[in-house]
Amino acid sequence: MAKICVVEDEEKVSSFIKKGLAEHNYEVDIASTGEAAFQLFDSNDYDLVILDVMLPDMTGIEICRQLRMDEPSMPVLMLSALGTIDDKVNGLHSGADDYLVKPFHFNELLARIEAMLRRRKTADADNHVLSFGDLRLNTWDKTAERDGKQINLTAKEYSLLELFIKNPNKLLSREHIMERVWGINFDTGTNMVDVYVNYLRNKIQKGFDKKLIHTVIGMGYILKD
Numbered sequence: 569m570a571k572i573c574v575v576e577d578e579e580k581v582s583s584f585i586k587k588g589l590a591e592h593n594y595e596v597d598i599a600s601t602g603e604a605a606f607q608l609f610d611s612n613d614y615d616l617v618i619l620d621v622m623l624p625d626m627t628g629i630e631i632c633r634q635l636r637m638d639e640p641s642m643p644v645l646m647l648s649a650l651g652t653i654d655d656k657v658n659g660l661h662s663g664a665d666d667y668l669v670k671p672f673h674f675n676e677l678l679a680r681i682e683a684m685l686r687r688r689k690t691a692d693a694d695n696h697v698l699s700f701g702d703l704r705l706n707t708w709d710k711t712a713e714r715d716g717k718q719i720n721l722t723a724k725e726y727s728l729l730e731l732f733i734k735n736p737n738k739l740l741s742r743e744h745i746m747e748r749v750w751g752i753n754f755d756t757g758t759n760m761v762d763v764y765v766n767y768l769r770n771k772i773q774k775g776f777d778k779k780l781i782h783t784v785i786g787m788g789y790i791l792k793d
Contacts (some may be wrong), residue, residue, distance in 0.1 A: 570615040570685055571595045575605040575631065576647065577623050585618065588674045589681075593674055602626035609635065614642065621659065624672060629662040636663035641718035643684040644759070647672075698733045701793050703772060703780065705733050725768050730783065732791040741788040748789060764788055 572589060576582040577600045586596040597612065599605035602625050608614075617635065621628040632644055644666075646659040651669035659667045666680050698705040702715040710717040710726050721729065727749045731740065742761045746752045750760070768782050782790050 569593055569595050571597075571612065572616045572618060572681070573597050573599065573605065573608055573612070573614045574618045575599045575602070575623065576618070576620040577601065577630065578620070581620075583732075584674070585677070588678070592678060592771065594681075600624070602631050605631060606634075609638070616643045616645065616681060618645045618647060618681075619664070621646060621650060621655075632659075632662040632664055639663070641688065643688050645677075645680060645684060660775070698730070700733050700780070700791060701778070702735050703733065705730060712772070714776065719771050721768075721771065724764055725771065728764055728768055732789075735791070737790065737792050738783055739788055739790045745788070 572594050574582050574585050574596055576585070576598070579600075582598045582600070584709065586598060589596050599608050599616075600623075602623050605617075605619075618627045619632055625633075625782050628646055628648070632646065635642060635644065636716070645663045646662075646664040646667045647670060648655060648667070649660065649670045656667045658671075665684055668677060668680060696708045698707060704714070705712050705726075705731070706769065710721075712721055712726070712729060715767065728745070733746050745761050745765075749764075765781060769779075773779050773781070778793065780791055782792060784790060
């Protein structure tokens with residue numbers, strides 16, 4: 569069930585939206601002011617925000633700009649009685665994903681919401697897969713593959729590969745690797761990092777022409793093509 573926040577000071581409009589969305593199995597919270605909206609944003613995880621432009625304490629434009637800084641990927645549908653091209657452009661430039669002019673038919677509102685949620689779902693599905701060249705890492709099920717070949721990793725090998733693939737072409741010192749993968753922020757005097765890097769190399773490079781993890785003598789390791 570998707571959770572939606574409706575920021576709207578006209579009670580008839582907000583009630584109409586909430587009733588219609590509830591009938592389509594959406595969970596809906598209502599805020600009638602910008603201040604109330606930010607309180608809801610702080611204490612809830614929403615899948616989409618419906619935002620009126622004209623509110624008693626601040627404009628929807630201001631709220632949308634702040635929301636974009638806090639939640640860059642949050643889908644925002646802006647509602648307004650202001651329907652000129654300049655009004656729409658201003659709303660979209662503030663960070664809204666869509667702009668719907670009042671009065672509107674509920675079916676159109678519903679169709680726009682469903683389209684925005686589909687786009688977000690697709691984006692989320694893409695974002696959970698990290699890639700570097702022909703190497704892919706799935707952060708949802710903690711699996712890896714190279715050129716379509718499945719690679720079996722231990723928990724530490726997975727954490728090490730995730731660190732490398734999130735920092736491509738960046739030199740990582742042994743101390744940094746130890747801190748991020750093992751949670752140890754000092755030199756233990758062991759060769760633990762080197763041992764696990766070799767384990768990982770054997771799994772992701774054996775049988776392939778291109779080597780991905782390179783040693784920088786005296787400094788650390790780097791993932792590069």
